[in-house]
Amino acid sequence: MKIVTIVGARPQIIKAAAISRAIADHFSHAITEVIVHTGQHYDDNMSEVFFTEMNIPRPKHQLSVGSGNHGVQTAKMLEGIETVLLAEQPDALLVYGDTNSTLAGALAAVKLHIPVVHVEAGLRSYNKSMPEEINRIACDHCSTLLFVPTQQGIQNLLKEGFSLDTKGKASIDCPKVFKTGDIMFDNSMYFAEKSREKQRIADELQLQDGQFILCTIHRDSNTDLAENLSSIVQGLVSIQELSQQTLVLPLHPRTRKKMGELLPPALLETLNSRSGIKLLEPAGFLDMISLESRCSMVITDSGGVQKEAFFFQKPCIILRDQTEWVEIVAHGNARLVGAKQDAMIAAFEFFQGQESLSYPPIFGDAHAAEEICRLMLENL
Ligand code: UD1
Ligand code: UDP
Numbered sequence: 456m457k458i459v460t461i462v463g464a465r466p467q468i469i470k471a472a473a474i475s476r477a478i479a480d481h482f483s484h485a486i487t488e489v490i491v492h493t494g495q496h497y498d499d500n501m502s503e504v505f506f507t508e509m510n511i512p513r514p515k516h517q518l519s520v521g522s523g524n525h526g527v528q529t530a531k532m533l534e535g536i537e538t539v540l541l542a543e544q545p546d547a548l549l550v551y552g553d554t555n556s557t558l559a560g561a562l563a564a565v566k567l568h569i570p571v572v573h574v575e576a577g578l579r580s581y582n583k584s585m586p587e588e589i590n591r592i593a594c595d596h597c598s599t600l601l602f603v604p605t606q607q608g609i610q611n612l613l614k615e616g617f618s619l620d621t622k623g624k625a626s627i628d629c630p631k632v633f634k635t636g637d638i639m640f641d642n643s644m645y646f647a648e649k650s651r652e653k654q655r656i657a658d659e660l661q662l663q664d665g666q667f668i669l670c671t672i673h674r675d676s677n678t679d680l681a682e683n684l685s686s687i688v689q690g691l692v693s694i695q696e697l698s699q700q701t702l703v704l705p706l707h708p709r710t711r712k713k714m715g716e717l718l719p720p721a722l723l724e725t726l727n728s729r730s731g732i733k734l735l736e737p738a739g740f741l742d743m744i745s746l747e748s749r750c751s752m753v754i755t756d757s758g759g760v761q762k763e764a765f766f767f768q769k770p771c772i773i774l775r776d777q778t779e780w781v782e783i784v785a786h787g788n789a790r791l792v793g794a795k796q797d798a799m800i801a802a803f804e805f806f807q808g809q810e811s812l813s814y815p816p817i818f819g820d821a822h823a824a825e826e827i828c829r830l831m832l833e834n835l
Contacts, residue, residue: 456486459545463493463556465501466759469740470551472509473638477824485832491539493532493556494519498708500737508739532559540567547572547835553587557594565597570835576601577608578779599625600834602827604637607781625834635826636819643766644821647744655745660733667700669746670754673707677756677774681717683794687774688722690796694803695731705738752806761789768814770806772799782817
């Protein structure tokens with residue numbers, strides 16, 4: 456079977472490592488994978504670093520689409536992916552997650568009657584003002600095989616009319632839905648071991664285990680609105696003061712740019728000059744999971760990072776009003792605080808007093824990627 460895999464943004468490049476590894480280790484006799492990079496993310500530390508350190512096969516096709524408004528960016532990807540699909544004639548197209556690259560891949564393939572395989576299907580935040588929510592819904596409804604990481608994802612799809620009947624041949628009109636566990640749990644466990652083999656950024660920064668807080672911010676609703684960005688940064692400064700711990704912030708390029716443009720000068724100065732706050736370039740994945748596994752707490756608006764906090768058993772403050780990973784909030788391991796500094800501080804104080812959080816096995820057995828490969832071969 457020949458599949459074309461679409462990657463483009465950081466989280467899906469990282470996700471691709473799990474399936475590519477499963478193919479190389481167990482299915483190389485049966486599955487040929489052709490990787491297409493849309494170029495949505497292009498800085499070395501947003502793209503190249505992951506191919507190198509996670510041993511991901513090099514993309515055969517680089518579309519070099521770059522940044523732009525949603526319409527322009529998605530349209531360029533759609534055109535480029537269609538051309539590749541016509542040339543490659545794959546048996547299926549594989550997409551991950553919920554970015555514009557995901558949407559473009561799904562649309563290009565479904566129009567050419569190429570079966571779409573969606574990994575990380577079924578997730579919903581129920582907030583359609585998020586671009587990712589539209590991408591998720593559209594992609595799921597273009598898909599022939601939907602691989603769902605969690606039970607909540609299955610419930611979401613049932614509400615939208617999907618069936619769990621797995622008899623008969625899968626098709627766009629008769630899609631098949633499978634709960635497989637989360638390939639990012641596979642990746643996090645696999646690379647956590649690799650990460651421990653060398654000194655990492657936490658060592659370079661002389662951070663003590665359990666004595667620093669990790670934070671990432673990149674959602675447009677948090678970075679592009681001055682009021683929200685200022686409130687979050689105020690909250691971070693207060694939490695750093697209260698905790699007396701180092702606050703480590705690997706900054707998405709969008710966030711660094713917007714901080715410079717939108718923050719009041721005095722707040723920007725505090726952020727830049729305070730010794731307990733470390734602003735870093737985007738981290739590689741091995742550094743990132745080292746930070747996640749050694750910190751005391753995570754503060755993030757990232758979908759992936761909030762889940763990795765759970766994998767590494769750290770409490771998490773989510774800088775959003777909703778999440779698609781509802782289980783971690785329902786189970787008390789994370790709190791939704793939006794962009795509100797008071798709510799951030801309250802959540803920080805709440806988690807400081809919590810000694811006994813538990814982390815049940817919600818995300819599978821760390822073999823989701825193998826299961827997905829097996830199911831693709833069985834159903835396509
Ligand atoms: C995108 C995804 C989001 C995902 C995130 C992961 C969509 C709609 N959004 O958001 O779901 O959580 O990736 O990180 O697909 N930039 C650079 N260098 C790069 C890439 C981006 O400087 O290598 C800057 C550019 O100014 C660009 C901005 O970041 O305009 C935003 O990039 P874009 O890919 O449009 O959205 P993200 O916020 O990264
Ligand atoms: N990540 C990384 N370096 C960073 C920030 C994030 O390697 O500086 C990883 C993180 O560990 C996770 C993935 O990127 O696996 C999440 O991507 P991101 O936060 O960009 O997007 P989201 O998951 O919100 O779509």
